[in-house]
Amino acid sequence: xxxxxxxxxxxxxxxxxxxxxxxxxxxxxxxxxxxxxxxxxxxxxxxxxxxxxxxxxxxxxxxxxxxxxxxxxxxxxxxxxxxxxxxxxxxxxxxxxxxxxxxxxxxxxxxxxxxxxxxxxxxxxxxxxxxxxxxxxxxxxxxxxxxxxxxxxxxxxxxxxxxxxxxxxxxxxxxxxxxxxxx
Amino acid sequence: xxxxxxxxxxxxxxxxxxxxxxxxxxxxxxxxxxxxxxxxxxxxxxxxxxxxxxxxxxxxxxxxxxxxxxxxxxxxxxxxxxxxxxxxxxxxxxxxxxxxxxxxxxxxxxxxxxxxxxxxxxxxxxxxxxxxxxxxxxxxxxxxxxxxxxxxxxxxxxxxxxxxxxxxxxxxxxxxxxxxxxx
Numbered sequence: 001x002x003x004x005x006x007x008x009x010x011x012x013x014x015x016x017x018x019x020x021x022x023x024x025x026x027x028x029x030x031x032x033x034x035x036x037x038x039x040x041x042x043x044x045x046x047x048x049x050x051x052x053x054x055x056x057x058x059x060x061x062x063x064x065x066x067x068x069x070x071x072x073x074x075x076x077x078x079x080x081x082x083x084x085x086x087x088x089x090x091x092x093x094x095x096x097x098x099x100x101x102x103x104x105x106x107x108x109x110x111x112x113x114x115x116x117x118x119x120x121x122x123x124x125x126x127x128x129x130x131x132x133x134x135x136x137x138x139x140x141x142x143x144x145x146x147x148x149x150x151x152x153x154x155x156x157x158x159x160x161x162x163x164x165x166x167x168x169x170x171x172x173x174x175x176x177x178x179x180x181x182x183x
Numbered sequence: 184x185x186x187x188x189x190x191x192x193x194x195x196x197x198x199x200x201x202x203x204x205x206x207x208x209x210x211x212x213x214x215x216x217x218x219x220x221x222x223x224x225x226x227x228x229x230x231x232x233x234x235x236x237x238x239x240x241x242x243x244x245x246x247x248x249x250x251x252x253x254x255x256x257x258x259x260x261x262x263x264x265x266x267x268x269x270x271x272x273x274x275x276x277x278x279x280x281x282x283x284x285x286x287x288x289x290x291x292x293x294x295x296x297x298x299x300x301x302x303x304x305x306x307x308x309x310x311x312x313x314x315x316x317x318x319x320x321x322x323x324x325x326x327x328x329x330x331x332x333x334x335x336x337x338x339x340x341x342x343x344x345x346x347x348x349x350x351x352x353x354x355x356x357x358x359x360x361x362x363x364x365x366x
Contacts, residue, residue: 009336111294111341140337149332153192154323158294158343 001082003075003103004179005090007151008110010139011117013161014088016110016169020176021086027079030088034071037078068095072102084180091143093150106179109155110172112162114140184265186258186286187362188273190334191293193322194300196344197271199293199352203359204269210262213271217254251278255285267363274326276333289362292338293355295345297323 004026008014021028035055036046044050058066071087079085090096090107099105112120114136122132152158157175161168187209191197204211218238219229227233241249254270262268273279273290282288295303297319305315335341340358344351 109294111292111336111338113339113341114337115339144333144336147332149330149336150327153294153327153332153335154297155294156296156298158296158341158345160341160343162341 001075001080001103002084002179003087003099003105004084004176005087005096005099005105005107005151006110007090007107007148007155009112009114009117009143009148009152010136011121012110012112013120013165013168014110016161016172017086017088017108017176019169020173024176024180024182026084026086026180027082028086028088029071029075029079031067031071032089034067034074037074038070064092064094065098066095068092068098071095072099075103090151091146091148093147093154096151096154106157107151107155108157108159108172108175108179109152110159110161111152112160116162184258184263184286185267185362186270186282186288187267187359188270188279188282188288188290189293190273190290190331190338192295192297192300192326192331192335193319194304195293195295196303196348196351197293199344199355200269200271200291200359202352203356207359207363207365209267209269209363210265211269211271212254212258212262214250214254215272217250217257220257221253247275247277248281249278251275251281254278255282258286273334274329274331276330276337279334279337289340290334290338291340291342291355291358291362292335293342293344294335295343299345 006014006017018028020026035051035058038058039046039050039054042054044054055067058070062069075085075087087099096105096107118133118136121136157179159168159172159175189197189200201211218234218241221241222229222233222237225237227237238250241253245252258268258270270282279288279290301316301319304319340362342351342355342358
């Protein structure tokens with residue numbers, strides 16, 4: 001089995017992978033799925049509090065490599081027969097390194113400029129709404145503090161999502177096809 | 184004046200900017216130029232020891248924002264009449280933030296996968312020469328510790344250098360022309 005990790009800053013367009021996954025019938029696992037699965041495994045009902053507590057507990061148990069450890073378990077338990085599994089929401093280089101040590105993993109990073117991402121996320125074309133801009137920068141900062149900058153810089157594939165959306169989806173699909181060996 | 188900063192992991196192909204700079208007659212300033220200039224300003228002859236000591240001293244004086252502070256001074260003193268100046272070798276987000284606060288700066292990041300960069304730098308096609316691979320990873324690590332991952336992830340433009348070299352140079356030139364408003 002080969003894992004395909006999708007990463008990118010907020011608003012870069014990572015969700016485009018969902019449509020491609022459907023088209024090529026490839027399972028998508030999000031880090032959130034893993035936490036919910038772990039919550040259920042502990043016999044707790046799924047509600048925001050339990051899921052939140054499980055996330056904290058996983059980080060206590062596995063340190064910087066959480067949620068990679070339960071993620072790999074989850075994939076192996078549930079999707080052992082799949083040739084490819086997409087993992088959404090990878091943002092820590094520790095998680096990447098852990099998974100790469102135990103499985104085959106290719107990382108696709110999606111890049112858009114901060115200006116473009118801000119416009120997408122805020123639905124506006126003006127950077128002078130400083131409150132929104134600060135919120136945007138803080139959100140970026142949180143992701144970067146998880147070491148997503150390292151994941152992006154060391155990505156196996158980089159797809160730029162800056163101009164025409166269909167061009168981007170096309171580039172992403174071509175990258176995707178390279179990984180899953182479809183011509 | 185607008186500054187154009189070039190960043191990218193080792194072996195990504197940053198030096199391609201030199202030819203473009205010549206073609207469009209745009210000055211290129213490297214962080215090394217700045218340190219040499221500061222060395223001379225202090226009346227010291229240019230030798231590796233003096234240049235090294237100056238770099239250390241600049242970091243002591245300006246902290247994380249070195250070498251951005253003397254770099255901006257250098258550009259303003261020497262190239263005040265230029266419309267555009269390229270700055271090579273930006274690798275710290277603190278330097279980027281400092282320069283953006285005081286001048287107009289667009290960052291172009293160049294991305295190649297670790298595998299491709301390793302092959303370029305080692306001139307080999309095998310990752311199993313573990314000694315070389317470790318050296319490569321350590322060099323990456325040093326750059327990432329300077330926060331180059333943040334500079335890359337927050338770049339205004341991303342150019343991928345993965346396949347055909349002329350395609351890459353072409354993409355880089357198109358990006359470059361967008362910034363300097365040439366059609």
